[in-house]
Amino acid sequence: MKRAFLLGLLILLLPTLCWGIVYIDIEAPGHKTLPIAVAPFMGNPVLGTKARQILKSDLEYTGFFNVLKEDTFLGEKPSAEVDFKRWQLIGAYLLIKGRVEKSGNRFQLDLRLYDVNKGLELLAKRYTGAENALRYAVHRFMDNLMQVLSGEPSVFQTMIAFVYKTKRGKEIYITDFDGYRPRSLTQFHNICLSPKWSPLGDKLLFTSYKRGNPDVYLLDIKKGIAKRIIHYPGLNIGATWSPDAKRIAVTLSIKGRQGIYLVNNKGRIERCLVRSSGINVSPTWSPDGKKLAFVSDRSGCPQIYILDLTTNKISRLTYEGNYNVSPAWSPKGDYIVYAGIKDGHFQLFMIRSDGSVIKQLTDGDSDCQSPSWSPDARFIVFSRDKRLFVLRLCDGKVFPLLKTLPGEQSQPNWSPWLK
Amino acid sequence: MRKNHLLALFVALVLIFPLACAHKKPALEVPQAVTPKEKAPAKEAAIPEQVVKAPEEGKVAKVEGEQLSEEELAKQKQMAKERSFKQEIRQFEGEDIYFDFDKYNIRPDAASVLEKKAQWLKVHPNVRVLIEGHCDEWGSEEYNLALGERRANSAKEFLVNLGVDPSQISIISYGEEKPAVVPPAYCKDVQKIMHSHGIRPNHEVPSVYLGPNITLCMVDACQKAWAKNRRCHFVVIQY
CATH class of the missing domain: 2.120.10.30 (TolB, C-terminal domain)
Structure with a gap:
C-alpha cells in the first residue's frame, strides 16, 4: 500500500524528473519507455557480442527504453541499407546498428542510431582504441545518444x-x-x-x-x-x-x-x-x-x-x-x-x-x-x-x-x- | 513467607548453640593442681652462672661495594615509584565516561569520574592527556564525528573548569569508527525493531514488540554495547 503510494508520488513527479525530449511525450501520464531495437552487430562476432551486451545494459540502466527482445526480430540482410519497415513492424521506434572490427588488439566500432518511423539517421559515431577500452566506447556513444534524445548526456562517463x-x-x-x-x-x-x-x-x-x-x-x-x-x-x-x-x-x-x-x-x-x-x-x-x-x-x-x-x-x-x-x-x-x-x-x-x-x-x-x-x-x-x-x-x-x-x-x- | 524465615533462623540457632558452647568449654575448665610425685631435695644444687647479653642491633649484610648497592636501592625505589605511577596511569586510562544517545552533556556519573581525573591531572602537571570522543553506530558517520568531538570537548571543558591546565589536554573524535564493544550480529535486528517503534537506543523495549528470535536479554546486550560505545576514552600521551 505504502509502496503503491510512493510509486504514485514518483509518477506525479515524472514530468519534473524525467527528461524533456521530443522522443518521449512528457505530458502523457505514467512512465513510458521507448521501444528500441539493437540489431546484431556486424564484423568481429566476439567483440560484437560483447559491445552489444554493454550497449543493451546501458540502455536499460536509463529506465527510458524498452529494449526489444531479439526473438521478435524479423531479420535483415547485412547491408549498409536499413530496412525500416521490418523494424517498424516489430514496434521499434528507435534502432541501433553496429559494426566492430578487430586488428591486433585494437578495435574499430561504428554505431548508428535511427528513428525508425521517420527513416532518419540521428547519430553516427566511430570509435577506435585498445580492446579493453571497448566498453568505454559504448558508454561514450550512450552519452551521445542521450544528448541527442534528451539534450543532455547521462551518467555513462561518470x-x-x-x-x-x-x-x-x-x-x-x-x-x-x-x-x-x-x-x-x-x-x-x-x-x-x-x-x-x-x-x-x-x-x-x-x-x-x-x-x-x-x-x-x-x-x-x-x-x-x-x-x-x-x-x-x-x-x-x-x-x-x-x-x-x-x-x-x-x-x-x-x-x-x-x-x-x-x-x-x-x-x-x-x-x-x-x-x-x-x-x-x-x-x-x-x-x-x-x-x-x-x-x-x-x-x-x-x-x-x-x-x-x-x-x-x-x-x-x-x-x-x-x-x-x-x-x-x-x-x-x-x-x-x-x-x-x-x-x-x-x-x-x-x-x-x-x-x-x-x-x-x-x-x-x-x-x-x-x-x-x-x-x-x-x-x-x-x-x-x-x-x-x-x-x-x-x-x-x-x-x-x-x-x-x-x-x-x-x-x-x-x-x-x-x- | 516471613514466618518460614523466622522458623529457619530459630532452627539454625538451636543447631549452632551447642556447637558454640562446646567450643568454649575448655576455657571454663579450672586447671587441676599437680601433685608432686617425689619430695623436693633438702638442698638445692649450685647452678652454673651464665651471662646473658641482649642481641646486638642487627645490620644488613653488605655484599661487595657498599656504594653500588645504595645506587641500586635508589634505583629500586625509583622503579617502585614508577611502577605505582604506571599503575595510576592505567587506572586513569581504564575509566571511561559515558553519554546519553545523541547527547554531549556530562552526566552526574561522568562528573564524579572526571573529578577524580582532574585531581590526578593537577597533581601531575607534566602529564598530557588525549580525550577520545566516540559514538554508537546509530546515525550518520559525519554527524557522529562531530558529535564525538563535542563529547570530548565537553569532557575537556569540565576538567578545565575544575582547574586542570588546558595545555595538558588535547581532544580527538573517532565518531563511530572505533567502537569499544562490537555489538553482536543480532543487534542489527534489535535496532530494526527499536527503529520501527521509534524507540531510542537507551530506552526500554516492551517485550510485546520482540519477534520470535529476539529476547529481552538480547536487547539488553545490545543496549549495553551501544551504551559502552557512547563514551570518552582517556589516553596519557606524555608524562
Missing part, C-alpha cells in the same frame, strides 16, 4: 567514489557508474572517510586519520598522489568544493567551537561561515554557489539549515522528524536530498530548496543513508545497510551498484561529468 572497509581500516575506492571495476585509490591502512569529487572530476577530497588527527587530504587521481591540505587542530571533516572549484567548505573545531569554514585550495581559512557551541557539519553547495545547506543541532536535534552566502542569513529547512542528516543539493538546484529517520528507519527524502515540497524516496525495513546525486540529477546513489544502491528517479527503481564486491561500503559520492 564514476562513483566510496568508502570501503578493509581488514586494516577504511579506504577510498572508485568504481564506474555501473559498478564495473571497483578499485582502491588509497592504501593508508587507516580510517579514510567522506570522499568528495572536485567539480572537474580530477581530484577527490577526503578525511583521514593517517597522521593521527582527522585531516583533509587532496587526492590527484591521475597522478595518484594524496596530499594533506587542511589540518587544523581538532576536526577537519566534510570538505566540499564550491562549484567554481576555488574554495572549500569544511567543518573545523577551532578553539573548542565547531563551525563551517571557507578555506582556499591550499587550506588557508578565508572566513567562518557558521559557528555555534553545538554541531555544524556536512556542508553542501547550491549549484550556483550562492547557498550552503548543512546539518546543525541548534534546535536540539540534527536538522538541515540553509545559509545564504550573500546575506549571511541562516534558515531552517527541515521540520519533519527529529533526525535529519547528510544533505546533498541537486545539480539542478531545485531539490535537496537527505537521510531522515521516519518510523524508526533512515529513509531518503527530497525537499525543495525553499522547503515547500517533501517527498519520501525510499521505504522498507532497511536504513538508507548518505545520498549523492548523479550529475544529470536522474539518479541517486546511497548506502543501504552498508551496501551501495542506485535509485532511479524516473520510475523509483532501486538496484545494487556493486554486485560482486563483498564487504561494507558507505558514503558514496557521484562524480561530475568526466571528459
